[in-house]
Amino acid sequence: MYDILIIGAGAAGLTSAIRAAQRGKKVLVIEKMDRVGGTLAITAGHLSGASTQRQFNAGIQDTPDSHYDDIVRICRNTMDPIITRKAVDLASSTIDWLTELGYSFHDRSPAIIHGHEPYSTARTYFGKGDVHPRIQEAGQTILHLLLPLWNEQVKSGNIRLFTRCKLKQIMVNKNSVVGVVAEQGDHEFTFTAQHYLLTTGGYASSPSFFENFTPGISRLMSAANPASTGDGIKAALQIGAMFHGADKQMYTLGGIELQPGSGRINFWEAWARMSNSIDRKQREIYVNIRGERFMNEYDWSVDQRERAMMAQPQKKCWILFDHRSLCDGDSLVPQWTTDQMVQESYREQAVWQAASIRELAAKTGLPQEVLEVTVAKYNESCAVGFDSLWGRTYLEHPLASPPFFAVLVYAYALISFGGLQVNGELQVVMKGGQTIDNLYAAGEILGAAATSGQAFCGGMLLTPAISFGKWLGDNL
Numbered sequence: 001m002y003d004i005l006i007i008g009a010g011a012a013g014l015t016s017a018i019r020a021a022q023r024g025k026k027v028l029v030i031e032k033m034d035r036v037g038g039t040l041a042i043t044a045g046h047l048s049g050a051s052t053q054r055q056f057n058a059g060i061q062d063t064p065d066s067h068y069d070d071i072v073r074i075c076r077n078t079m080d081p082i083i084t085r086k087a088v089d090l091a092s093s094t095i096d097w098l099t100e101l102g103y104s105f106h107d108r109s110p111a112i113i114h115g116h117e118p119y120s121t122a123r124t125y126f127g128k129g130d131v132h133p134r135i136q137e138a139g140q141t142i143l144h145l146l147l148p149l150w151n152e153q154v155k156s157g158n159i160r161l162f163t164r165c166k167l168k169q170i171m172v173n174k175n176s177v178v179g180v181v182a183e184q185g186d187h188e189f190t191f192t193a194q195h196y197l198l199t200t201g202g203y204a205s206s207p208s209f210f211e212n213f214t215p216g217i218s219r220l221m222s223a224a225n226p227a228s229t230g231d232g233i234k235a236a237l238q239i240g241a242m243f244h245g246a247d248k249q250m251y252t253l254g255g256i257e258l259q260p261g262s263g264r265i266n267f268w269e270a271w272a273r274m275s276n277s278i279d280r281k282q283r284e285i286y287v288n289i290r291g292e293r294f295m296n297e298y299d300w301s302v303d304q305r306e307r308a309m310m311a312q313p314q315k316k317c318w319i320l321f322d323h324r325s326l327c328d329g330d331s332l333v334p335q336w337t338t339d340q341m342v343q344e345s346y347r348e349q350a351v352w353q354a355a356s357i358r359e360l361a362a363k364t365g366l367p368q369e370v371l372e373v374t375v376a377k378y379n380e381s382c383a384v385g386f387d388s389l390w391g392r393t394y395l396e397h398p399l400a401s402p403p404f405f406a407v408l409v410y411a412y413a414l415i416s417f418g419g420l421q422v423n424g425e426l427q428v429v430m431k432g433g434q435t436i437d438n439l440y441a442a443g444e445i446l447g448a449a450a451t452s453g454q455a456f457c458g459g460m461l462l463t464p465a466i467s468f469g470k471w472l473g474d475n476l
């Protein structure tokens, strides 16, 4: 009999398996893909936590209370207070643990990061190589830190792993899980253990989850791990678990659908930097499907920008700029040089180029007259240095030097906000409020809204995934 059955081997599952096995527990892990790591293969890997050794060394005064208060401020108190409290309290030991394991932090971290609504203190951590264009390695850096510990426990026999093995059903008798049914190829197995831990991640790659639980989404655009299909949530729902938070879904800015109709955004291949005006001055204007501007493109608040974009029909807009703006350096799409942007415009799939605004409207399908008025008004604002429409203060780039360009971008799902309700011990809570004695959950399966509310709070998904996995591994 295994002590713990862990379902899903991403950040939360790997960490809990390692920590439990290090205590001599017999751990069985089932993973539906052919390798472990889950979303660690693609995550940006930003972590956040207060009162860490690194902050202490840098003379930064910070506390879990301040971290908590910042989260409350950023998400307007829409997170789960018990789970968030636990997450901020555990975060420093997680980051210190990674430090002890040899994680080579970037000299600049901890820092205040502006990719999400900024914290008031430098408490976001990232690795040495984790700066553009190598930021993609961030999660992999964490994975490579965990793998030797994992391999050691697999070798010792404390961890047994089944890959390509997919959870189908949880079996419950009275108040306990008595087994799970999983399939591996054509074979079906029933696995049993003393404790069961659901770490199957989120559902941000599942259009049907969004159709069923998230109002107002016409077509899901996703940059999530394709394996994030909410399997663990589905199995838990079948036994009466409480699911909440999907209505708090937030979307990330600047997704470029390189293959129209695919619904997929590759965050690392191409994304438009429209999430803040601090890391990059926004020279462009944004127009919605009506051809109208809908926000101050120079707004400093990431959160305001996200909300403005999410309110647009189909959560999409066109980013418009002229040739001078294109050639000014500091590319809108960091993966593309000026020449690549021009090449993309020849494909006419995600980027278009035209000699006039009228022609650009014809090519993109935007209403011609409205678009011409929008651009004329914006150019007038640039001439007088005052934007009466949206109050934009950075007005140095009128759309005046042809050719003109339009990039079609979407607000897209990177992570899912809905998830299983758990109590302070991370036990899964049923719809009637009772818990199942031996069923626990950790990681994105809890939903981003649990620790981030209806907003993006930097590092508040990956850090709790590792912290909660670690805590369960230490305590079950």
Ligand SMILES: Cc1cc2nc3c(=O)[nH]c(=O)nc-3n(C[C@H](O)[C@H](O)[C@H](O)COP(=O)(O)OP(=O)(O)OC[C@H]3O[C@@H](n4cnc5c(N)ncnc54)[C@H](O)[C@@H]3O)c2cc1C
Pocket (backbone or CB within 6 Å): 007, 008, 009, 010, 011, 012, 013, 030, 031, 032, 033, 036, 037, 038, 039, 040, 042, 043, 044, 045, 046, 047, 165, 166, 167, 168, 199, 200, 201, 202, 223, 224, 225, 227, 228, 229, 231, 232, 267, 414, 415, 442, 443, 444, 445, 458, 459, 460, 461, 462, 463, 465
């Ligand atoms: C591009 C990107 C960037 C991100 N950047 C950040 C960031 O900077 N900071 C941050 O805090 N968060 C970030 N996130 C979110 C964060 O990385 C994830 O929430 C976190 O890694 C999820 O860890 P997890 O262990 O819960 O799930 P996962 O890592 O997704 O692991 C779940 C595992 O379960 C397996 N599984 C699924 N279904 C089954 C089944 N039926 N049976 C068996 N196994 C199954 C999956 O194959 C997978 O291996 C980002 C996410 C993305 C996509």
